[in-house]
Amino acid sequence: MFTKSESPQQNAVRKGAATIARSTIGKIRGTYDQLSRTEKKVAQLALDNPGVVSEMTIKELSSATGVSTATISRFVKRMDYANYREFTMALAHMAIEDTPQVSSFPELDEGDSLSTIANKTFRYTIHSLEATNEALSEHELARAVLKLIHAQSVTFFGLGGSSIAALDGYHKFLRTSLNVAFYPDYDIQLMQAAKLGKDDCAIIISHSGRNHETLNIVNELNNNGVTVIAITSYSGSPLAQAADVSFLSLTDEVNYRSEGMYSLISQLAILDSLFMMTVLRISSRTDQTLTKVRDVIEQTRHEL
Amino acid sequence: MFTKSESPQQNAVRKGAATIARSTIGKIRGTYDQLSRTEKKVAQLALDNPGVVSEMTIKELSSATGVSTATISRFVKRMDYANYREFTMALAHMAIEDTPQVSSFPELDEGDSLSTIANKTFRYTIHSLEATNEALSEHELARAVLKLIHAQSVTFFGLGGSSIAALDGYHKFLRTSLNVAFYPDYDIQLMQAAKLGKDDCAIIISHSGRNHETLNIVNELNNNGVTVIAITSYSGSPLAQAADVSFLSLTDEVNYRSEGMYSLISQLAILDSLFMMTVLRISSRTDQTLTKVRDVIEQTRHEL
DNA sequence: TTGAAAAGTGAAACTTTTTTACATATAATA
DNA sequence: TATTATATGTAAAAAAGTTTCACTTTTCAA
Structure with a gap:
């Protein structure tokens, strides 16, 4: 799962005994209660559409949620990510893992792309x-x-x-x-x-x-x-x-x-x-x- | 929501969960021949260590390959990505999808049954x-x-x-x-x-x-x-x-x-x-x- | 109640990252 | 060989992301 131990600056940011390495969903869900009202808006959107949010810039997410970029930036740090980029990356991973590959053999269809x-x-x-x-x-x-x-x-x-x-x-x-x-x-x-x-x-x-x-x-x-x-x-x-x-x-x-x-x-x-x-x-x-x-x-x- | 539909070539490249227009590996490998000497250096590194490269900033990749950031930026556009961010994202996906594959390809041998x-x-x-x-x-x-x-x-x-x-x-x-x-x-x-x-x-x-x-x-x-x-x-x-x-x-x-x-x-x-x-x-x-x-x-x- | 202190927030300043414009070099072509 | 097209890096511009700071809201003890 996704521990971000790859990134070196990580340790500096890491704080508190509470946060053991944890999946992205777990991390967000686990902290959800402790988030402020505005932060919840961000967390909600990220959990609901990880794939979409992972492709947004911080500004886009800002206007999508009505939360300032500053708050978002602080939010992701609170979630223990080194920076916004790393956060979106984690969301992207999560989006993939969530889409289990169904390797059935569906019939070819005229509506297919x-x-x-x-x-x-x-x-x-x-x-x-x-x-x-x-x-x-x-x-x-x-x-x-x-x-x-x-x-x-x-x-x-x-x-x-x-x-x-x-x-x-x-x-x-x-x-x-x-x-x-x-x-x-x-x-x-x-x-x-x-x-x-x-x-x-x-x-x-x-x-x-x-x-x-x-x-x-x-x-x-x-x-x-x-x-x-x-x-x-x-x-x-x-x-x-x-x-x-x-x-x-x-x-x-x-x-x-x-x-x-x-x-x-x-x-x-x-x-x-x-x-x-x-x-x-x-x-x-x-x-x-x-x-x-x-x-x-x-x-x-x-x-x- | 905020898809980046502003950029026109985007849609062609856009990858839905299932309908990947073209995988990253395929895209890079398919274009490899047409790349210039410097660009090949970048492509090589990306193919060899997609996971690592996906976490690099364009500057880091620049100094890692000895190719200017400008060239890298142009390179990713040539590969049909909207911007560098999207490129790293794709690499991250690829790194995940690739890891379980351990299938080596041993050469045919005269001693084989x-x-x-x-x-x-x-x-x-x-x-x-x-x-x-x-x-x-x-x-x-x-x-x-x-x-x-x-x-x-x-x-x-x-x-x-x-x-x-x-x-x-x-x-x-x-x-x-x-x-x-x-x-x-x-x-x-x-x-x-x-x-x-x-x-x-x-x-x-x-x-x-x-x-x-x-x-x-x-x-x-x-x-x-x-x-x-x-x-x-x-x-x-x-x-x-x-x-x-x-x-x-x-x-x-x-x-x-x-x-x-x-x-x-x-x-x-x-x-x-x-x-x-x-x-x-x-x-x-x-x-x-x-x-x-x-x-x-x-x-x-x-x-x- | 009330008035610090603490926590939360956004605007804007600031830093970093990425893209584009431009000039130069290199290769291809005629 | 002259000329055009193609690459490339430098540097300036633009965009993205972070931090500072002033302001607001909440908390909580008196």
């Missing part, structure tokens, strides 16, 4: 990431990384909104020594799926996990014995069921308008994790590869 | 998002949304890694009533830039903000009077300077391997925010558009 909308959006996003992170299992991660490292090639699949995640995965893994591919078009994705074999690995991303086209691709991959790593939001989805390894992007959606929005970022974070793990695991195996990877990264580092 | 790597990746990501969120200013958001809503067309630009963010933005805004476009190829982006005019709006994404090709596009856009909204990681970058409105994706990168990785997600989150704001603002203007947008979203909801 712009920064509120932004804040809520970020909060949701962060929340999704936390949930996604918690759902990751070491075991699944290990299997995925193992498959990736030993794969002859890694192809990323994703349609519609999920093509963005697939593209991102492709971009990232391009920096590694792995042999990666991505095709934006569905028909080509399907054709490529047919060409892969049991030494290859596929990473498929789909929010719902039940999109028809996506399932066609998975089917094709399964038939060819390709290792399938899935990233989806629903563990019960056909995609998750058909995959060798699957990761969940959990979103806890509240607002239907946002559907898929937060899951994309969670998908990317999963890909980031896979990327980092792959890089670190590959590099610890072959120093040669390591330096090669580093070179590549170094090159791309300052771009774009 | 897989789940540790994943956890760290998620932690970094979340941290970047928090920093990015704090750096958003209500004022810039408002300007961006206004431009977007009234634009004849909105084109997304982004090269290399940033093309993913641009593509994502395009995908999202496709769901709105806005007239949007995106072209993956650089040459086509450049040609399209030449075709836009002063009623159009462009959203350009670039991590470094100093990529040569990107700047060519910006140049073209500026010449044609196109409104440019930039998303970049450096406030001092040529892109940020040339843009009408710019947003910062702050990443606090620790590991060179991750460069750009976390910023992508922050960029997406900024786009998400812009998207939500635009949808909500458009919808509150025309009910007709609202239902139309809802229909579209409803349609796309269960896909992919």
Whole structure:
């Protein structure tokens, strides 16, 4: 709580045995009875609107209360503050402590101010990431990384909104020594799926996990014995069921308008994790590869 | 009561308990690049010891940093505070909010277990998002949304890694009533830039903000009077300077391997925010558009 | 009651702090 | 290199805060 022991001149001002270190509210409330009529006006306003008063100058407070600046100045000393500045500071602190952070997840509202909308959006996003992170299992991660490292090639699949995640995965893994591919078009994705074999690995991303086209691709991959790593939001989805390894992007959606929005970022974070793990695991195996990877990264580092 | 509504720029900066237009850290960090040598000294000290600095008078801070009081006074105005008093107040708040945070950010290590790597990746990501969120200013958001809503067309630009963010933005805004476009190829982006005019709006994404090709596009856009909204990681970058409105994706990168990785997600989150704001603002203007947008979203909801 | 003495108060003088104006230096630009 | 724009410190002005002092009210013993 707020003892003002930081300020050196403090001790000089401190008087009387009565005043032990005390919170601002306590200090004012405790002394309230002993205050004079005018001083009470000041104390009252300060207690009622600490936040507002904390931003006032002594003159403003003076005219707001009808009490002279002189009296206010003396008042704050009586309350054991070194000066007016310190008093307002304490009020500001008090105002903050009094506003407990309610970290509920309120729905976005049309009446929201712009920064509120932004804040809520970020909060949701962060929340999704936390949930996604918690759902990751070491075991699944290990299997995925193992498959990736030993794969002859890694192809990323994703349609519609999920093509963005697939593209991102492709971009990232391009920096590694792995042999990666991505095709934006569905028909080509399907054709490529047919060409892969049991030494290859596929990473498929789909929010719902039940999109028809996506399932066609998975089917094709399964038939060819390709290792399938899935990233989806629903563990019960056909995609998750058909995959060798699957990761969940959990979103806890509240607002239907946002559907898929937060899951994309969670998908990317999963890909980031896979990327980092792959890089670190590959590099610890072959120093040669390591330096090669580093070179590549170094090159791309300052771009774009 | 006595709010200091006399000063006009005040309202933009004014922070209600919950709706902080922009946090102090974000404000200082976001502007850090643009500060002069002397100003950086002040900013540094303030960031390092907000609690201590918050209790200093301007003179004390002056002699502590070796910078004249005049410069400090001007510095705080540049940071958008009404006066020095308000600045110290904000620092005091920040000092409180910051203290419970002990979360260190350990570097990723090759010896880390897989789940540790994943956890760290998620932690970094979340941290970047928090920093990015704090750096958003209500004022810039408002300007961006206004431009977007009234634009004849909105084109997304982004090269290399940033093309993913641009593509994502395009995908999202496709769901709105806005007239949007995106072209993956650089040459086509450049040609399209030449075709836009002063009623159009462009959203350009670039991590470094100093990529040569990107700047060519910006140049073209500026010449044609196109409104440019930039998303970049450096406030001092040529892109940020040339843009009408710019947003910062702050990443606090620790590991060179991750460069750009976390910023992508922050960029997406900024786009998400812009998207939500635009949808909500458009919808509150025309009910007709609202239902139309809802229909579209409803349609796309269960896909992919 | 009444008349010191004590306590409270505001106006104004005074001190300190902060801001602004101005001159100079430095960097950027053409 | 000349010219303009940008920073910076000094010093003067303005604003904020404190103290002094004269006046009023309250307290309380005679």
